[in-house]
Each structure stands twice: as C-alpha cells, then as structure tokens.
C-alpha cells in the first residue's frame with residue numbers, strides 16, 4: 001500500500017466510528033488510486049499531498065525507465081520507471097514535465113532511457129535524459 005492510500009484511509013477513519021461502509025469506501029478509494037497510478041495518467045495525483053511535493057534537492061540521481069507516451073504540446077513525458085529513492089517513489093508509470101520540449105524530439109514510445117528528475121515549481125520535472133542502448 002502506498003503512503004497516499006494510507007493517508008486517505010487514515011483520514012477517513014479519524015473521528016468517526018469505523019463502519020463496515022467506511023472500510024469499503026476506503027478500500028475503493030485505494031483501489032481507484034491504484035488504478036490511477038497504474039494507468040499512466042497524465043497527472044501527479046499520486047504525489048498530490050503537500051508532504052509528497054518534490055523538494056529542491058542537490059545532485060543528480062538518475063533513474064531508469066521506459067517511455068510510454070509523449071505529449072509534445074504539453075511538454076510531458078509518461079515514463080514507466082523503476083524505484084526512485086530520491087523521492088521515495090516505488091516503481092510506477094507516471095507523467096513528468098520536461099524542462100525543455102526539445103528533449104522530446106528524439107524520443108518514441110518504447111525507448112529505454114535514464115533520466116534525472118527534480119522538483120521545479122512543485123512539479124516533477126525531467127531535467128536531463130539519455131537513451132539507453
């Protein structure tokens with residue numbers, strides 16, 4: 001279970017009698033969150049809580065992943081990536097902003113990449129990326 005789901009479920013039960021219904025609702029919220037996360041949605045909803053916002057961090061921490069889709073107009077890149085300890089992120093598929101839309105020019109779905117992410121204006125942003133052979 002991820003941190004967000006625990007928080008949602010925790011908040012839901014707070015100050016209320018935990019009924020069977022509330023458990024079911026909490027479970028379905030978790031299920032929806034999971035589906036959302038697994039579905040390469042174009043958002044950072046699974047990191048949406050204040051605490052999970054990316055902080056400015058020093059230094060690079062390259063992660064590896066596979067390009068799933070590219071939205072050049074929006075300057076976004078959906079990556080299926082492995083664990084990213086820098087942000088306490090488990091493996092997942094999610095959309096990232098890219099620092100420069102030109103970074104998307106030479107990419108296509110299925111490309112294996114390594115990439116460096118940091119928080120820019122509260123959004124996870126790919127600063128650099130390289131194709132893996």
Ligand SMILES: [Cu+2]
Nearest residue numbers: 089092093094
């Ligand atoms: Cu992620």
